[in-house]
Amino acid sequence: MNLQFKYARGSHAFSNFDKSASVTGSAHFAFDSNNSRQLMLFSPNYGATDRKTIFIQDLGHSKVSLMRPFAVSIESSAGQVIAYSPDLNDFSVAYSEFDAIDEFKASMVDLYFLLKDEKDNLGPLPTRQWNLLRAFIREI
Numbered sequence: 001m002n003l004q005f006k007y008a009r010g011s012h013a014f015s016n017f018d019k020s021a022s023v024t025g026s027a028h029f030a031f032d033s034n035n036s037r038q039l040m041l042f043s044p045n046y047g048a049t050d051r052k053t054i055f056i057q058d059l060g061h062s063k064v065s066l067m068r069p070f071a072v073s074i075e076s077s078a079g080q081v082i083a084y085s086p087d088l089n090d091f092s093v094a095y096s097e098f099d100a101i102d103e104f105k106a107s108m109v110d111l112y113f114l115l116k117d118e119k120d121n122l123g124p125l126p127t128r129q130w131n132l133l134r135a136f137i138r139e140i
Contacts, residue, residue, distance in 0.1 A: 050076040059105045064112060064137050072104055088132055089125070112137050 055069035074097055075082045083104035084091030090111055092103035115122065115130040122130060 050074075054101070056101065056105060059109050059137070060102065061105070061109045062140070064109055064139055066136055067138050068136060070108075070136050072101065074100065088129055090129075108133070108137075 052074050054072050054074055056072055057066065057069055059066055070085070071087075072083050072085055075084075076097070079095065080093055081095065081097050081100040082091055082093050083097075083100035085104075085108075088108070088111070090104070090107055092100050092107050094100040094103055111129065112133045115126055115133065118126070119130055
Protein backbone atom coordinates (compact mmCIF):
# COMPACT_ATOMS: atom_id res chain seq x y z
CA MET A 1 0.00 0.00 0.00
CA ASN A 2 1.53 3.33 -0.99
CA LEU A 3 0.63 6.00 1.52
CA GLN A 4 -0.06 9.51 0.35
CA PHE A 5 -2.49 10.64 3.04
CA LYS A 6 -2.56 13.93 4.88
CA TYR A 7 -3.44 14.37 8.53
CA ALA A 8 -6.74 16.12 9.24
CA ARG A 9 -5.01 19.42 10.06
CA GLY A 10 -1.79 19.54 8.08
CA SER A 11 0.50 17.27 6.18
CA HIS A 12 3.31 16.96 8.72
CA ALA A 13 2.78 13.26 9.32
CA PHE A 14 4.00 12.51 5.81
CA SER A 15 6.10 15.53 4.96
CA ASN A 16 9.25 13.39 4.86
CA PHE A 17 7.61 10.22 3.57
CA ASP A 18 8.91 8.72 0.34
CA LYS A 19 5.81 8.34 -1.81
CA SER A 20 7.41 5.46 -3.69
CA ALA A 21 8.01 3.46 -0.49
CA SER A 22 5.43 1.12 0.96
CA VAL A 23 4.24 0.67 4.52
CA THR A 24 1.64 -1.99 5.13
CA GLY A 25 -1.04 -1.83 7.76
CA SER A 26 -4.70 -1.23 8.35
CA ALA A 27 -6.22 2.10 7.40
CA HIS A 28 -9.55 3.13 8.88
CA PHE A 29 -11.45 6.20 7.75
CA ALA A 30 -14.00 8.27 9.65
CA PHE A 31 -16.00 11.18 8.34
CA ASP A 32 -17.27 13.99 10.52
CA SER A 33 -20.37 15.18 8.66
CA ASN A 34 -20.81 18.20 10.93
CA ASN A 35 -17.48 19.69 9.90
CA SER A 36 -16.86 17.92 6.57
CA ARG A 37 -13.60 16.41 7.79
CA GLN A 38 -12.24 13.04 6.91
CA LEU A 39 -9.90 11.38 9.42
CA MET A 40 -7.57 8.49 8.67
CA LEU A 41 -6.41 6.11 11.39
CA PHE A 42 -3.56 3.77 10.51
CA SER A 43 -2.18 0.74 12.34
CA PRO A 44 1.16 -0.44 10.99
CA ASN A 45 1.86 -4.15 10.67
CA TYR A 46 4.42 -5.58 13.03
CA GLY A 47 7.03 -6.81 10.53
CA ALA A 48 9.73 -4.22 11.25
CA THR A 49 13.34 -5.21 11.63
CA ASP A 50 14.04 -2.98 14.66
CA ARG A 51 11.52 -2.11 17.38
CA LYS A 52 11.79 -0.24 20.68
CA THR A 53 9.79 1.96 23.04
CA ILE A 54 10.90 5.42 24.09
CA PHE A 55 9.35 7.96 26.43
CA ILE A 56 9.03 11.51 25.16
CA GLN A 57 9.42 14.19 27.82
CA ASP A 58 8.18 17.24 25.89
CA LEU A 59 6.15 18.15 22.82
CA GLY A 60 8.37 20.95 21.53
CA HIS A 61 5.41 23.34 21.45
CA SER A 62 4.99 26.73 23.10
CA LYS A 63 1.30 26.31 24.05
CA VAL A 64 1.27 22.80 25.55
CA SER A 65 3.52 20.54 27.58
CA LEU A 66 3.52 16.97 28.83
CA MET A 67 2.67 16.42 32.48
CA ARG A 68 4.52 13.08 32.48
CA PRO A 69 6.49 10.97 29.99
CA PHE A 70 4.50 9.48 27.09
CA ALA A 71 5.40 6.07 25.61
CA VAL A 72 6.04 5.99 21.84
CA SER A 73 6.90 2.85 19.88
CA ILE A 74 9.62 3.17 17.25
CA GLU A 75 9.98 0.73 14.34
CA SER A 76 12.61 0.86 11.63
CA SER A 77 12.42 -1.01 8.35
CA ALA A 78 13.60 -0.48 4.79
CA GLY A 79 15.04 2.98 5.49
CA GLN A 80 11.84 4.30 7.06
CA VAL A 81 11.10 4.93 10.74
CA ILE A 82 7.59 4.78 12.19
CA ALA A 83 6.82 6.43 15.53
CA TYR A 84 3.40 5.43 16.86
CA SER A 85 1.20 5.02 19.88
CA PRO A 86 -1.24 2.10 19.81
CA ASP A 87 -3.14 3.66 22.74
CA LEU A 88 -3.55 6.98 20.94
CA ASN A 89 -3.92 5.37 17.49
CA ASP A 90 -1.59 7.97 15.96
CA PHE A 91 1.69 7.67 14.05
CA SER A 92 4.25 9.41 11.88
CA VAL A 93 6.74 8.20 9.26
CA ALA A 94 10.14 9.67 8.45
CA TYR A 95 13.65 8.72 7.31
CA SER A 96 15.26 9.15 10.74
CA GLU A 97 14.21 8.35 14.28
CA PHE A 98 14.65 11.98 15.31
CA ASP A 99 12.36 13.21 12.49
CA ALA A 100 9.75 10.51 13.15
CA ILE A 101 9.61 11.47 16.84
CA ASP A 102 9.47 15.17 15.99
CA GLU A 103 6.63 14.56 13.51
CA PHE A 104 4.80 12.39 16.05
CA LYS A 105 4.98 15.18 18.64
CA ALA A 106 3.55 17.66 16.12
CA SER A 107 0.81 15.19 15.22
CA MET A 108 -0.02 14.70 18.88
CA VAL A 109 -0.35 18.47 19.41
CA ASP A 110 -2.54 18.82 16.31
CA LEU A 111 -4.76 15.97 17.48
CA TYR A 112 -5.05 17.56 20.93
CA PHE A 113 -6.29 20.88 19.53
CA LEU A 114 -8.55 19.21 16.94
CA LEU A 115 -10.25 17.08 19.59
CA LYS A 116 -10.43 20.00 22.02
CA ASP A 117 -12.30 22.05 19.40
CA GLU A 118 -14.75 19.18 18.81
CA LYS A 119 -14.95 17.75 22.36
CA ASP A 120 -18.73 18.13 22.54
CA ASN A 121 -19.26 16.19 19.27
CA LEU A 122 -16.87 13.24 19.63
CA GLY A 123 -17.69 9.61 19.02
CA PRO A 124 -16.29 6.71 21.10
CA LEU A 125 -12.77 6.50 19.60
CA PRO A 126 -12.09 10.25 19.53
CA THR A 127 -13.48 10.49 23.10
CA ARG A 128 -10.97 7.83 24.21
CA GLN A 129 -8.17 9.72 22.41
CA TRP A 130 -9.26 13.03 23.99
CA ASN A 131 -9.32 11.48 27.48
CA LEU A 132 -5.83 10.04 27.00
CA LEU A 133 -4.44 13.33 25.69
CA ARG A 134 -6.01 15.29 28.57
CA ALA A 135 -4.30 12.91 31.03
CA PHE A 136 -0.87 13.75 29.54
CA ILE A 137 -1.07 17.27 28.06
CA ARG A 138 -1.60 20.59 29.78
CA GLU A 139 -1.89 23.99 28.21
CA ILE A 140 0.70 26.56 29.23
